[in-house]
Amino acid sequence: MKGKIDLYVGSVTFAGFIALLAASRTQRTDLLDPIMIAVLVGLACLAQRVPVFLFRSSAISVSFAAVIKDRDEHIKFQVADLPMYPRLAVLDPESTRTLPPQLAAATGMDAMTHAIEGHVSSEWNPHASAYALGALRLIRDNLEQAVAHPEDDDARGNMLIASNLAIQPTSSGAIGIAHSLSHPCGAYYDVPHGVANAINLPWVIEFNAAGGEPIADRYREINELFGLEVGGPGDQVGHALAEHVRGIVTQLGLPTRLSEVGVPEEGIPQLVEGAEGDGCTLVNPREATAEDFAELYRKAL
Numbered sequence: 001m002k003g004k005i006d007l008y009v010g011s012v013t014f015a016g017f018i019a020l021l022a023a024s025r026t027q028r029t030d031l032l033d034p035i036m037i038a039v040l041v042g043l044a045c046l047a048q049r050v051p052v053f054l055f056r057s058s059a060i061s062v063s064f065a066a067v068i069k070d071r072d073e074h075i076k077f078q079v080a081d082l083p084m085y086p087r088l089a090v091l092d093p094e095s096t097r098t099l100p101p102q103l104a105a106a107t108g109m110d111a112m113t114h115a116i117e118g119h120v121s122s123e124w125n126p127h128a129s130a131y132a133l134g135a136l137r138l139i140r141d142n143l144e145q146a147v148a149h150p151e152d153d154d155a156r157g158n159m160l161i162a163s164n165l166a167i168q169p170t171s172s173g174a175i176g177i178a179h180s181l182s183h184p185c186g187a188y189y190d191v192p193h194g195v196a197n198a199i200n201l202p203w204v205i206e207f208n209a210a211g212g213e214p215i216a217d218r219y220r221e222i223n224e225l226f227g228l229e230v231g232g233p234g235d236q237v238g239h240a241l242a243e244h245v246r247g248i249v250t251q252l253g254l255p256t257r258l259s260e261v262g263v264p265e266e267g268i269p270q271l272v273e274g275a276e277g278d279g280c281t282l283v284n285p286r287e288a289t290a291e292d293f294a295e296l297y298r299k300a301l
């Protein structure tokens with residue numbers, strides 16, 4: 001880890017140096033501000049051993065966890081420890097401007113998944129809830145704009161903040177089985193994490209919201225935030241939110257079916273095994289059996 005951090009810091013400094021050199025030769029003084037920031041931050045980090053993470057995608061880099069993909073064993077697992085928290089994160093919308101739209105959309109949906117799962121998890125707590133709902137407001141107001149108009153720095157910046165807020169519930173253990181379903185999809189079939197979450201999340205919302213009034217009430221708070229129906233039984237509340245999420249996924253141009261991203265029906269037994277063993281399963285608000293996981297995969301297929 002130390003070597004990786006050093007590499008990161010060294011890269012920041014080196015990139016800043018090269019860019020500064022290029023700017024001086026091309027008279028592009030407009031490049032100097034971000035470059036100088038990179039140089040100064042890099043030098044400061046070299047001097048103080050402060051880890052720096054520049055956001056381009058998911059906010060996992062500002063949590064205390066990292067996800068490791070074992071290609072031989074076909075598993076994605078988390079390692080987490082407090083020293084892995086960075087002391088500094090740079091949220092620079094300029095750095096995301098050239099992100100391909102599909103990647104921007106997928107990482108935005110990952111942020112939404114973290115926020116929704118964080119708000120309904122069995123590990124719910126007031127802090128996690130505040131972060132999750134704050135993130136969802138920003139996602140509601142900025143995700144589609146940020147993807148459709150990459151030149152909109154406000155929208156991009158707000159999504160960086162949303163992503164940063166959305167990961168915080170995960171750091172207190174508040175997450176759920178959309179992630180449990182998605183990790184094996186990535187491990188076995190290389191489905192990008194955010195794409196898998198975008199597909200699986202609506203089905204998990206419907207499954208969880210039908211699991212009792214206390215769980216449904218959490219979803220009611222999210223529905224209210226999105227201006228959706230909050231009354232009626234839990235399955236109705238869940239369906240309203242799930243349909244809304246499906247609409248966003250479609251609008252963003254992301255796949256809505258696992259079969260579209262290379263997951264075959266015969267792969268479901270292996271995927272179920274992976275989902276059952278995933279750490280996120282432990283904190284889902286509704287207990288999910290092997291048959292529940294198989295049914296969720298079949299629905300998402």
Ligand SMILES: [Fe+2]
Binds near residue numbers: 110113114179193
């Ligand atoms: Fe995630």
